[in-house]
Amino acid sequence: MRKRQLVLEDGTVFIGESFGSEKVTTGEVVFNTGMTGYQEVISDPSYCGQIVMMTYPQVGNYGINRDDFETISPFIHGFIVKEVCDYPSNFRSEEGLDSYLKANDIPGITGIDTRKLTKVIRQSGTMKAMITTMDDFYEVAVERLQNMPMQRDQVQQTSTVKPYVVPGRGMRIVLVDFGMKHGILRELTKRNCHITVVPYNYGTENILRLKPDGIMLTNGPGDPKDVPEAIEMIRNLLGEIPIFGICLGHQLLALACGGDTEKMKFGHRGSNHPVKDVKTLKTYMTSQNHSYAIREHSLENTDLEVTQFALNDHTIEGIRHAIHSAFSVQYHPESSPGPEDTSHLFDDFIQMIKHDQVKKEDAYA
Structure with missing residues (x-):
């Protein structure tokens, strides 16, 4: 060598x-x-x-x-x-x-x-x-x-260029690719979802034309504020279609709802990060990889509720919208690598979609 x-x-x-x-x-x-x-x-x-x-x-x-x-x-x-x-x-x-x-x-x-x-x-x-x-x-x-300036185009580099379909017979999910890990696709295909993967800048109108049952916001690199078009897209879709965000998708959901994000000193990267659920008081071991986090005080005048926090530094690890069907987590529930403690969140997403469909049917009845 x-x-x-x-x-x-x-x-x-x-x-x-x-x-x-x-x-x-x-x-x-x-x-x-x-x-x-x-x-x-x-x-x-x-x-x-x-x-x-x-x-x-x-x-x-x-x-x-x-x-x-x-x-x-x-x-x-x-x-x-x-x-x-x-x-x-x-x-x-x-x-x-x-x-x-x-x-x-x-x-x-x-x-x-x-x-x-x-x-x-x-x-x-x-x-x-x-x-x-x-x-x-x-x-x-x-x-x-x-x-040397910091890189600002990571999402553009890692997102898919054109939409493509992973066929299934279950829920129709639009997966917005900000730099997706294949583990997310694996978890959705396990649940027989029909998945349409679209670029980060696909736009609200194009997504609505696909008639999805739910929207997945994936992980991805860099600063969430570097993709303002995604923030605007999420803001327009809130209340229209159930949303589940992971990692960068979690930060983008917060920004779309009026919250703010900040860069961490050295971030969270590893497969051994403990996270506590506010409602159940359960602690989960999670896989994480991120440099940015949600500012806790920025959520005070929003409709977002904190659902989970990190035990090591008390940063926000989960949020849920108080009115619309939308939630997100900072960590990777698909693991890959890491513990599989939180893979049930994909089932929670499917259940949220079903519950939303029932509410809409009752409203039209």
């Missing part, structure tokens, strides 16, 4: 070894606390534009398989591990991590002190970083990073 360096915009430098692609890359460096699930992490579109570090010390030990991808083409800009496993051992393994990253032109760096890097991010917050060769002077890299 060749020597590489990881340079942060604050001037911090880590020296390690290269694996995966040899190209120079830049992005926002973040950390994920999951002990497993690196394949799903790498292929999660919500990491678009980011360099992802795994805090678990050895990564790649069970290889890469055909079943655990969350998108066809990954969008991450780089991958950081303490130790990469060169010889994976698992009955499902079909390829090594190094080979997969090379095939997808994703640079990696191994052999650095990931505990120290985690502490730097926790203390200073996420920041821009570069994985580069030892030939580059780090002073030049730092200057380039400090002058």
Whole structure:
């Protein structure tokens, strides 16, 4: 392996070894606390534009398989591990991590002190970083990073370009793709839904022409305020069709209802985040990946009610509209990877649609 360096915009430098692609890359460096699930992490579109570090010390030990991808083409800009496993051992393994990253032109760096890097991010917050060769002077890299603007087009990069259908005989769901994980599709197809996947900017009128029973707002990367057309679309659909939002879709629902969002210091990324339900007082372990959160005080003069909150930092994890059929969660109920404690929310969505249909039938009677 060749020597590489990881340079942060604050001037911090880590020296390690290269694996995966040899190209120079830049992005926002973040950390994920999951002990497993690196394949799903790498292929999660919500990491678009980011360099992802795994805090678990050895990564790649069970290889890469055909079943655990969350998108066809990954969008991450780089991958950081303490130790990469060169010889994976698992009955499902079909390829090594190094080979997969090379095939997808994703640079990696191994052999650095990931505990120290985690502490730097926790203390200073996420920041821009570069994985580069030892030939580059780090002073030049730092200057380039400090002058580099943050990416604002992640949703445009990850959303589908044209609508497509995943046929089923059940509820007709329009899935607005902001950077969807395939796990969401899997959960809806398990329930025999007829799914029409549409781009993030498909528009209210076009969605209504599809005559959906319900609307799913998916996860996705970046700042929710960077997609104002989606906020306007959700605002127009509230009260017309039941809505279920996940992750970025959760933040967009809050903005559409008059709430506000803010960037977190280092976000939530991992498969071990405890969330408490306000009504049932139950605690769920959840899978999360987000940099932004809803401002709690911004909901005071809205019709939104807080349904769940994070036990670690008390950020808002669930909301529900007090008048219309709409709810959302900040975490990933489809897991992929992570615990399946909250997969019942997809059933709750179906039940909400049925209840809404009954109310409309009674109103017309």
